[in-house]
Each structure stands twice: as structure tokens, then as C-alpha cells.
Amino acid sequence: MVQHSTVEFEERSSKMITLSEDLRHNIAEMYNxxxxxxxxxxxxxxxxxxxxxxxxxxxxxxxK
Known part of the structure; x- marks a missing residue:
């Protein structure tokens, strides 16, 4: 279970790095x-x- 969450987190993070240059310059599009x-x-x-x-x-x- 931990491995799945970690992999999912890494995949989502890597998508930010591989965005097109135009999207990377649009901070509002990247920032969550x-x-x-x-x-x-x-x-x-x-x-x-x-x-x-x-x-x-x-x-x-x-x-809590």
C-alpha cells in the first residue's frame, strides 16, 4: 500500500517536470x-x- 502511494506521488510529481515549456511558465496551471x-x-x-x-x-x- 505504501509503495503504491509513493509511486503515485512520484508519477504526479514527474508530470510537472515533463510539462511543455508553455505550461511550465503558467504557474497557476501547475500549482495545486x-x-x-x-x-x-x-x-x-x-x-x-x-x-x-x-x-x-x-x-x-x-x-485532530
Whole structure:
């Protein structure tokens, strides 16, 4: 299950890289702003809190 979510995440990410140059210049077309909660729902098997706490100095807390 984790592997499937990770692969899906990587596939979606790679599509941004392979967009045509015209689309890459249109930030609104590429940008998909999401909250951590939305990301959790979209990719439930990825530990987003651990990810963001690892790469950023600010420590996000789990709010339920």
C-alpha cells in the first residue's frame, strides 16, 4: 500500500517536470495548493508530518 502511494506521488510529481515549456511558465496551471490534511487524504500512506518536520525548522503538530 505504501509503495503504491509513493509511486503515485512520484508519477504526479514527474508530470510537472515533463510539462511543455508553455505550461511550465503558467504557474497557476501547475500549482495545486493543498493543506497537510488534504495531502493526507490524497496520499494516506505517506507520513506528511514527518516529511515536513524533517525538511523545515518549524515543527507541525497533528491536530485532530
Amino acid at each position: 495548493k493543498m493543506t497537510i490534511e488534504q495531502m493526507r487524504k490524497e496520499f494516506p500512506n505517506f507520513n506528511w508530518l514527518l516529511f515536513f518536520n524533517t525538511i523545515f525548522q518549524y515543527k507541525y503538530q497533528d491536530i
